[in-house]
Amino acid sequence: MTTLYHNPRCSKSREALQLLEEKGETIEAIKYLETPPTRQELSQVIELLGIKPIELVRTQENDWKQNYKDKELSDDDVIDAMIAFPKLIERPIAIKGTQAAIGRPPSNILNIL
Template identity: 75%
Template sequence: MITFYHNPRCSKSRQALNLLEEKGETIEVVRYLETPPSHQELKQVIELLGIAPIDLVRTQEEVWKTTYKNKNLSDEQIIDAMVQNPKLIERPIAIKGTHAIIGRPPQQVLDIL
């Protein structure tokens, strides 16, 4: 089973989901803009990805630029920012077992198989 953090309005996210579906994978789609992850869930995803919280932030989003940019934020504060503003979360994210990957480019999600 693959958990897939998805934004259906994002073409890269749609492409990555299609690639996984073509492989016949069982997928649990999480529309994270409608059902944002909790702080703990997001922290676990970041740990599975093996990255720093800031590496999961879409820093070109307007809310980041106007509210958070150039502030000295702790990792916990960065995670809180993504929980409060889920559109800041880089997408898509595929998780299978103890492995996770960001689908940028979309073909990268196949590495989780």
Template identity: 70%
Template sequence: MTTLYHNPRCSKSRQALQLLEAEGETIEIIKYLETPPSHQELKQVIELLGINPMALIRTNEAEWKENYKGKKLTDEALIEAMVKHPKLIERPIAIRGTDAVIGRPPEKVLEIL
């Protein structure tokens, strides 16, 4: 089973979902804008991705530019920013077991199958 952190309004996220469905994969969809991950959940996702928190932030979002741009933030503060403003989380994120990828481009989600 693959867990997909999904934003239905995002074309890349929709494409990733379609690719997983075409492979016959069982998918748990987490609409993270409606049900934001907790600090601990997001920390775990970042660890599975093998990246630092800054690499998961969408820096072109208004929330980032208005509240955080130009500030020196710790990893914990960056995670809190994403918990508070889930729109800042890069999408889609696909997780299968201990493997995780950011679906940019969407075809990257197939790497964890």
């Protein structure tokens, strides 16, 4: 089972979903804008990715620029921002077992299969 944090409006996310389907993966697609992750889920994703929370933020989004840009934020503050504005979460994110990958480019997700 591969979990994909997915935004159907994002071309990279759609490409990642298609790659997983072509590989015959059983997929749980989570439309994270409709069903945002909890703090615990997001923290776990960040841990699986092995990154700092800020590395998962889409810093060019207006919500980031208007509310957080140029502010000193702790890791918890950054996670709070992504929970408040799920659009800030980089996408797509694929998780299989104890491995995770950000699908930028979508082919990155093949590394965890």
